[in-house]
Amino acid sequence: MDSIVILFISGLLGLFVGMRRQPLSALVISSLGLTGAALAAYFRGQYTSPLAAYTAYIPTQSAVVILLCIVTLLAIWGGYQRYRQENEHTGDYLSLVLFSLCGAIMMAQPNDLMLFFIGLEILSIPIYVLVGIEKGSALSAEAAVKYFFTGSFASAILLFGIALLYGATGSFQLVEIQSNLAIGIWQSPMAMIGSLFLLAGFAFKIGAVPFHFWGPDVYQGASNAVLMYMSTVVKITGIYAIVNVFGQIFRDSYFYWIDLISLLIVLSMFYGYITAWKQTSFKRLIAYSSIANAGLMLFALADIHNSNIFLFVAAYAFATIPLVTINEFADQNSDDLSNWEGIAWKNPLVGAALVLALFSLAGIPPLAGFFGKFSLLWSAVPHIPYTAVLALIASVIGAFVYLRLLMLALKKPEVQVKKALSAEQTIVLLLTTISSITALYLI
Amino acid sequence: MSLQIISIILGSLTLASALMVVLSKHPVRSVIYLVVTFFFITSMYIMMNAQFLAIVNMIVYAGAIMVLFLFVLMLLNLNKEVEPTTTIGAQFAAFIAGGSLFLVLITALKETLILGQSYRHQDNQIGLVKELGNLLFTKYVVAFELTSILFIAAMVGAILLAKREKQIIE
Amino acid sequence: MQAASSIGTSLDFYLFVSFALFTIGAIGAMTRKNMIVLLMCIELMLNAVNLMLVTFSTYYGNGDAQIFVFFTMVVAAAEATVGLSIIIMAYRNLKSIDIDMYNQLKN
Amino acid sequence: MAKDLTLLFILALPLIGFAINGVFGKKLPKAFVGGLATGVVFIAFLLATTLFSGLHGTQIVKLFNIIDFDGLRINASFQIDALSIWMTLIITGIGSLIHLFSMGYMSHDEGYHKFFTYLNLFIFSMLILVLGSNYFVLFFGWEGVGMCSYLLISFHYNDAQKGEANSLAGRKAFIMNRIGDVGLLLALFMLIGQFQTLEFLRIGKALQDNAVLQGSALFFITLCLFIAATGKSAQIPLFTWLPDAMAGPTPVSALIHAATMVTAGIYLTVRSNFLFELAPATKDIIMYIGLATTLLAAFMALRQNDIKKVLAYSTVSQLGLMFVALGFGAYSVALFHVTTHAFFKALLFLGSGSVIHGMHEEQDIRQMGGLAKLMPITHFTFLIGTMAIAGIPFLSGFFSKDEIMAQALHHNPTIYVVLVLAVTMTAVYMFRLYFLTFHGTFRGGDTLKSKVHESGTSMTLPLIVLAVLSVFGGLLNLPGLFFKNAAHWFDHYLSHGTMGLDQVHNAHLPFTTSMALMIFASTIAIGAFAWAYLTYSKKGNIAKADEAQNGWERLSAQKLYVDEIYNSIFVKPLLALSDFAGKVIDIQMLRNGVYALADGVLNTANLSRKWQTGFLSNYLFWMVFGLITFVAYYILKLSVWH
């Protein structure tokens, strides 16, 4: 809660500073805001918030908030390069990101579907705008249109699901819903259909097949800075929300959904990875890879109580952000994969970050991505072993996708051209690289 | 019994006007039909004694939002433009999908606990402003406050997107 | 109870209307190519949800759902604002509000 | 000196020679290298004679432990008994002579030190083979001599014309030997399975104590041992490598492919006599294989024109003869022939070496003739060798061969008849060889004739010594009809000091029969001599050119086309199989299959990306579709459940 307040205020401040064309100050304010929000979340256990007395509060775990803040911090730094040059919209961009993050924090671990829905909208609406922030670009406009319409359509579906659930149980409180449903979900088709609508809405948010269509198009149309934010924060929030909502509502009966979840997992992973293979645009590649990763994330639903999604999403975010940063580094205005040829040779830090990020995404130990995957599979394997087998086969295809990108980036060029990273990019790459490695402490 | 008849008539009109929203070729007519639909929905709210919502729906939806729609339509000066058409196949597919969706939803209704149950008139004051106001500013005050973020964001976004860039003018 | 006699006043009728509205909205969203109409269809879907929520609220005698409807309207308003400005922005770029013209991003 | 120390010295000396020559040989003077190599072998021979003279029963010398498992303990240990010492004497004795010969023969070779290194290594391996006290150590030596044989056959791999052929011959020998080795290996495994030990003494004792062993097991063990023996001793079907092995330098042919290594198969059989005695079926197989080999090889030798090839087939034939004896269970007889054969065949090979050396590497007898005057010592010793092998009375070969014939007659007169045929052929081709080489006129042209010379002392000395041995070798095992007391000395010697042989008793024919046999044999030999003299010396016939040969001659000259048959039965199918497996199965089916699978999976990307049409309406449609599928699935599931 305090984090939200801090973020909101710094967002407002950023907005005003941005109006004065001072991008750096806006960045500093936003960074401070994010840091403050993370700290507030960290110290939240130390004192009681006055608002906690109310029934509808936000019980988000501090770890998630901190993760979201850090990821956002990295994202705005990684994408800052562009806004330093075109300082027109820096303030708007930063404050919209911060507002959106408020929504993410609200919806990540809700206990009340109403707050959850509002959070979802606060998260989504600024992103609709952010996608279209490149006003001169037709692609950006198209992406914004597509994202907006699919997004509001999915919101409507989700809302419908919430309404049906309410109809079946008479409450928006997850705890009450659970206790009212305890008589048995199969006695209430309405609740069942409601939860399926809910699931569809979530699947849209994290971009699982067949609700993934917005992903590639929107990712491609969005600028690198926005891509960095939305490919990480939205997914993290989405998966946390679904785990939380389903974990609470179907505390004892989540396994009813397992076969559907398995289907989603398998479809997403195979579709995502296979389609990623033939992409020529980096952003689309990342988009399809994120579809597949969404499938992986859904493993968390196989055993809701024991799953630990944190590691996976963190690893995913810390691998995606440097990659997009490198894409920004490669060429600001194009996302064609040909820009990636031999890019590792332009800068040693880029090379290191790239190798680690791609191997982390491919899930090869001892990098963070492996531990994420492992912790997901650890809880899932006893419940859906055959899905796990299929998922791992899909992972092999995925590894191919990443290795292909890696080979492209590592190809030794005829003439080596050095290129410097900007300061923020350096920081982002350093931090993500280090964090990829420091996952070792998890051993 | 009269209530019953009124309900049925209202319901049918709602659906009819909603269908017209989808079916009419001209966007302005769609807007008008939408306003009509909202009007009927509002009246249904009143039937259920949800007075506050009825008012809000009338003011916000039929009033503000729909005017905005019209405004944008006029702004873009689209009323003369030929309405793009959809292929028959796509329409058919959409219709099948919609139909099955509806069927599926009806299944949800079947065998539901509340099927066939009438209103509970014993506590019908909840839809009044006082009751809701109480609830809104105690239990849901956090949510209420947080919507301000939504609005700020929407505002910033709307201005940001709709504002003409200088470069475009020059 | 007497299902036949209570038609119209019973909840399931409103639910039926709401479902029908939702379906009409969805079909409209799938078939119409004009972006503004599309947005209206989505508004229709949201209204269907509102209607359902109010119905349930009446059934349970619980104000929560009506508060929710209030918030939904808020959200719908914000969404409409942003949506319309996106449409304007897009129109400036492509000079069209035919959704099928927005087909650069694919595969 | 204690016996065990002596034994170790015998083993160590060639190894030392090998090491010194191998490491420093290149920098040392040639005389020293050759002298050292010859010296160590000769000293080993002297040491072996001391062991021989002090031989008393069987003694085991344990060196160290190779492997010690719960069920199986294998030592590097050596056995001193009559058999092993006798073989040691042959190896070191003839070995030192051949070393001496090589000093002259190889003097102009650039690989001089390498040659002696290999020779010493061979002597060492061969000693290990015959001295080992268990099958494992024997196998060590067995493989070791195979390796040395390979190295020495392909010694002249750098030769401009024959280099490739030489190395191919080495390879052929090694591979053929390997096939035999596998037989030995399997026999060893079965022995371990049956007896949990590989020690000769313990196996023999176990068999004595408990003779009721599974008959079929023993049959297979002995069969595998015999397969090993066919490989090493060039019997049918694994004999084709030996003629090819003549590609090696002539001393090598003398030492390895005539005197010592090829007799390892006979040694193995004699050593395992306690096994073979209990497996009569195997003995029959041995006998018939030996018979076939001796006959066929003798036939092939009839029309060979390469001086060494004649001797090679003769060796195969003689080895077959020995196996016939083994098949009859006449172990000491076989070993007696091994001994005499070692003398005269080494002599013949060295003689041929001397001829080749004198003729400047010319091996074709059609280019020779009349060498008797040019190379008197060689001529004389070669004549003795020829007479010995042909069975001219009172030379060594006469006695040893006669013993075998006697055994044959005793067991089966039909076999005797066949053997007579083989022996006749032996006499015929040997005398043909002799007369074509040393009599008549020189056919190699005048330039070559002027260069032909008698070999040096280091080469003639071994010839003389071996000639003496060939003459008097028969004294070792005189038949009973000459000197009652001294007769059958070798039989007694062996049977008293060798495990198992004391159980075996050779059959002795009555006086008149023996006498008749001897006279018959002598007649054959002398008759062949006379025929060859008349044909090649008096009439001056020379070997026909290839084109002029008639049916049987071509068959003989082309070695019955065995190589060709093997080539088309074994080699070509194997190569074809290899090609098939490598190209079709491995690359086309497996590898390309994987590629196709991967490509197939990845190419579905072309399809799957079409799903992303770019039209918003389609996206919405698919979302609704997904939603319906969700719900429909659960409704179905619900109705199935309830």
Added chain:
Amino acid sequence: MALILLPLIFSLIAWWIPSNFTRIFGLISTISTLTLSAVTVCYFKSNEPILIDLGLRFVRFSIDSLGFTMMLLTNAVFFLVFLSNFKRELVHDIRFTALALLMQFGLLGIFTTNTILGFYLFWELTLLPIFLILYWFGNFEKPRAILQFFLYTLLGSLAMLLAVIGLMHATNQQTYEGLLSADLNALGNTSTLLMGGFLLAFAVKIPLFPFHTWQAETYTKAPVAGTMLLSAIMLKMALFGLLKWVLPIFNGIATDFWRWPVIVLGLIGIIYGAIIAIRQNNLKTLFAYASLSHLGLIAAALMLQNGETNQIAVVQIVNHSIVSIGLFLAAGIIEHRIGTAELTGLGGIAKVAPRFAFWFGVLTFVSLSVPFTAGFIGEFFLIKDLFAAHNLTGILASATLILGAVYMLKAYQAPMFGPTKVTSFEDLHWSEITVFAILSIAAIYLGLSPQCLTDFVAHSLSQPTL
């Protein structure tokens, strides 16, 4: 601990070493690791495994005598690889040095880890460096040849990951001793499936028959040093895993189920690999198929689960490392100096490079497992035990002796003897001679006295505790 971490530290330092000193640095670091491990072995008592617990959750280390053997082998292999490439461009490259050292760390981890997850972690850790080495320094025309290697490897290791997870779930244990004490037979068919997961990973690495197609192409196209690392030590990971982990842990239903399938695959590999090798025209491809043949034998013998066989299998593992370093070094020398390893383009090298001919010959004979070499002992006893298990397996396995002679002699004679096609050939450099000499001495020492090794590992094989 320093034993294991040293290569990692070196590999991190390596990035900052100026390129002039790279090769010296590589040599020094491998020597120091080797020395350290050798010294530690001297103080090591084989019945007292060293346990290293760093307080990590999933990874603990314990070094028993088998671990020490493999560790020494690893360190020696890396030392030899660096030494043998001392005159090549390759070791001048920082990337190679650093990656190779990283790989060494991964391998040491595998051989010393005490937890099943640790085993998997290190198993995969080796993948990263070898991929980069293959990609950067190999001459693959198409990326898919590398990808083929990774297709197999990843499929295998992901199967293993599933099996690891399943095993940890099923037994609630993660340490070696814990897993040993767990009763997996109670799981019934599940344990068979779990073992199948491990076996798939191993079958790809070893490689066993249908999973081998990556091998020939990868070996042929990889840089020689990479091939040496792959065949000399990386493949041994799988055999080690089989020997130390899978077979003792799954002893019972699962091993009974898998024994004959694996033995049959191993036998097919022995004969199939050897037959294909006969007609290969490229030296490296030929040796790759030979490797398939040799390792099939070890894998088949390991499945017998016989204490003595296992000890001898260790000898054979070491021997194969020796052989493969030697042979691939020879092939690499030929390729490097002439530019091709195709047999049709080679011949008569022995005339111009007698030293090379000699040492190559020695290594050829070592690989032919003639007496006095380790291979002789190894093959003799392994085939013996296979023969004891079933006569037919023994007979088929012994075909390797015959076919091995056929292709190895071809591989040696064709370039060395044969008609002269190569006229100038730089003879061996001292560093290469040293490598060959070390290999030959090691092979002969083990051949004469295998007991020293078998006794050393006997304890940890017969009573696996830590």
